[in-house]
Amino acid sequence: MLLQMLDYLGVAVFAIAGGIVASRKGLDFVAFLFFATLTGVGGGTLRDLLLGVPVFWVKSEGYLVVCLGVSIFMWFFAHVVEGFGKPLRWADAIGMSAYSVMGAAKALSVGDTSLVAVLMGVATATFGGVLRDVIAGEPSAIVKSEIYVTAAFVGAGGFVALKAFGLSGWVCAGIAGLLALMLRGGAIEFGWSMPGYKSGRSQS
Secondary structure (H helix, E strand, O other): OHHHHHHHHHHHHHHHHHHHHHHHOOOOHHHHHHHHHHHHHHHHHHHHHHHOOOOHHHHOOHHHHHHHHHHHHHHHHHHHHHOOOOHHHHHHHHHHHHHHHHHHHHHHHOOOOHHHHHHHHHHHHHHHHHHHHHHHOOOOHHHOOEOOHHHHHHHHHHHHHHHHOOOOHHHHHHHHHHHHHHHHHHHHHHOOEOOOOOOOOOOO
C-alpha cells in the first residue's frame, strides 16, 4: 500500500511538471499527454527494468489514467498553476522527493542490497525529469550547480538507513522524503549548492 501510494504521488507530480513544460512551449494536447506521461513514468520505468520486475504502468494501467487526468487538468489550468511561482521546479522537487524514497523502497522489497536500493532511489527520482528536459531542449537541473541529485541521494539513503533501524515504512518514508524536499527546496529558494570540482593543478 505504501509503495503504491508513493508511486501514484510521484507519477502525478512529475506529470504536472511535464505538463508545465508543454504549456510553456505552447504545444497541443497530444504533446501535453506525451510530456506528462514521459515525465511521470520515466524514472519508475528505468527502476523496474533495472530491477528485473514487471514495469509498474504495464502491470497496472491506473498510472496511465493518472497521467491522462493530469494532462487534461493542465491543458485547462496550466496558467493557474504557473501563477503560484516556480511551479515547475517545485513540482519536480516534490516528485523527486517521493520517487527517491519509492525507488529505494521497491529495491529493498525485492531483496536487493542497501547500496543498490540507494542507487535505484536516485535513478528513479531523476531520470524522468532528465528525459523531459532533453526532449524539450531545456537545460537539465542535474547539470546545474544547485543541489538536485544530492537531495535524491539523501532521500534514498535516509530511507534505507532508517529502515535498517527497524522503523516502520511510513515513518522512514516521511522523514527521508521531507529531508530530500527540504534540501531541494533550499536550492530552489536560496540557491543552496555543493562545492564543485576545482583543479589544483597548474596549467602548462
